[in-house]
Amino acid sequence: MNERRRSLLGMALLGTVQPLFAAAPSSAAASASPGRGTYGALDAELAAIVDDPSMQLASLSVLALRGGQPVYEQAFGRRWIGNSALPDQPATPDTLFRIASVSKMVTTLGLMRLVEAGRLALDADVSDYLGFTLRNPHFPDHAITLRSLLTHTSSLRDEGGYSWPLDTALRDVLVPGAPLYGNGAMWSPRAAPGAYFTYCNLGWGVIGTLMERAGGERFDLLMQRLLLQPLGLGAGYLPAALPPAALTRLATLYRKRSTDTEVWNAAGSWIAQVDDYHTRPPVAPAGLERYVPGTNATPFSPTGGLRISARDLGVIMRMLINGGVHAGTRLFGRATLEHMFARHWSLDAGGTGGTNGDSLGGFFNAWGLGNAQFPDRPGMALVEGGGFEAVGHLGDAYGLRSVFAADLARGDGMIVLAGGSAADPARQKGRYSALARYEERILTALYRHAIVGQRPAT
Template sequence: MMKILVQFLLITFLLANESKSLGQIAQALPQEKQEILRHIFQKYGVLGGSVASFSEKNIHSFSYGYAFPDSIAFSDSTFLRIASISKMFTGMIAMQLCEEGKLSLDDDIKKFLDFPLYNAAYPKIPITIKMLLNHTSTLKDSKIIVDYAMKTIFRDSSLQTQSIQPLKHISTKGNYHFLPAISTTKKGESIAIKPGEYFHYTNLNFVILAHIIETIEKKPFYLSVRERLLQRYSVHGGFIVQELPKDAILSPQYLWKNQTWHPEADYYTKHYDSVFTSILHYTPGLNVLRFSPQAGLRINCTGLASFFRQFLLDSAMQALRTKMFTSSWKEKLNNNAGQFDNLFKEWGLACHIIQTKQGPFIKDFPWIGHIGRANGAYTIVYMSPLHKKGIIILINGMKYQPKGDMGFAEIEKEIIKSILSE
């Protein structure tokens, strides 16, 4: 009887120190690190979030707070819209198509578009697939694009019927979607903003890239992600909320305003079909803004850790990883827009490269990954391919938001430092 009791208690202890996230299993981080992380989350007024670290052998995780204030806890199986980390998935598919000979990094994008999109200031310089992947296309984001995306994604309750308008409607004559040909530095120097040379981080790059993917694949973008990437590693998630498991908890993204948490995205009081425009008769290549390929992947922390852990260990992905993680742009004098507090010094294809000591990263270089910021949420994935390890941070909102166009937020630096410390 005593032996059975001991076995039962041992099993209970093991279960208490593991988290099973819809097929993904993570062990709890050591208690000492949990206490450090709990203090950090409290310090910055985090509503809810998860942290995961992964190595060649395992995944460890920690969760804190709420997915919904004072009601549903945030766990490592809680899904969250991970913002710009989504771009890495879009980029991976583009590179798979390159490996299959269906696309080339040097292809002029006009080959795949049914609307004109070129930098009128440099008409002889083609905008290539590579320029989309490494943010040197000189394309820019605009409020008009954001507004058009909102109309594409969400139903207008005042309309009895609503159809998704084609992406080609963004096309206008001239230089509308591109940066100016000349920019002036703080020192008053004039510099040329040339495609293929000047780095300017832009969401529109990955919208155009996903449109090209749909044109080639002849299927909706979200299906390509599911079939080519998520199913490969048995990870749940998707670029539309209907892709999530029926029992999934999807956390909104929050801003703290007037002493109250305000859900800014993925907060639904009605059925999804009443919120989103219908994709029942969606034609591939119509308008990929519907799936937010630059920011719209919903996935949970353990699933994201499992995905990138398997991606690093997958021998069939070796060539793709090498190409993706190889530098395709480096900062030089006057070739960088200096966004995110000049965080980006080097870029691969759809990923940030850190080669030397920067922020919380002090060894095990290079570190490859992406940051995400959207509607109050903060997300991060960075991995060390040589050491087969990485870190994931998902935060749905926090009271003490950084101000300005920052690089790594202080909370991110503290979390990464605590995880990477021996």
């Protein structure tokens, strides 16, 4: 979602796929930092979406790439909604957001650096890395692999929870008969590992934990070393460890919905949901100073806890478009990323809800290793009228909705971070996809104005 060296052994484990990435774009294709006059209509359209009385947004930060180069970035709304003591703080292109499940794709990028270095293998039994035997008790003869975790086919389920305090070892939760195993709700009784797709956050808690054992560091520090620092990003998975400059740019996520009774009131006040650190700083997880890496990485939230800006996500996107090269330095082998973003699972819609997976109402139709795939087909399109096939990830937590979507072959991409809505997005579903209608409108506006370069039909 990473050692510094390339490893021939690690590359051999990946196999071969067809070329996916465009050649590094030439400087002649650059159109960075366009003037507001160039995209004034897009500014106005996005501002209208943010201020739409039927679905007002607390904040919005967007970025678009065309031909591998940034052509548009803008922010709207407020990263913090003020009061009588403290004034409003506007969102800006370098405002950090808790990006929810887009974090999974970034975590996977860190993981793939460990694979390249030969520290991990995609098809090995993860028990070999965890230090305990991880098996679905209903299918004890089926090994669970990183590949099955990354494609949500491991047979793990979220019904038993997916985050525990640092002093709780994962082995005490996941192993039958262990103190916190309970009724075993974290295991599917019907689908063996590798047989059925069910989106599962718990899988990334396992991934983060075995990354710690392979890398020898706490997950958040490991991700800094493997990916975030080499890319020069002021981002992180642990708010208490963010640099002061980054913390001051962190958005509070809001909804006009209570956090206890979950009652929406679009005419009411914005209610902070997470990352409200204006009156008190973030606190490190309890027991951090005693934590043994490789025990339980879930408090660092490899599944959804990355705080990062749209601008810095754009740095990641450009590196992917360039086939693993950033600022002249190769961070990934091209074959590694081609394998990661190749299609490893597709929904077989032969039965109700699919015979080989649960699409969760149309959100999940195809999958790579730790990334969603967005085929340009009816019911799956990201933009109205189609024309944009992409890979990336979606996120949805605490009111935030996020989209990271890139056509890696053409070098086009869009990043959307919306910091909360005044009404329930489920009440305004998309017209042609599983997304909320406001997400469809934002993506279509970005695509038409910044990538295709044509105005939307009136």
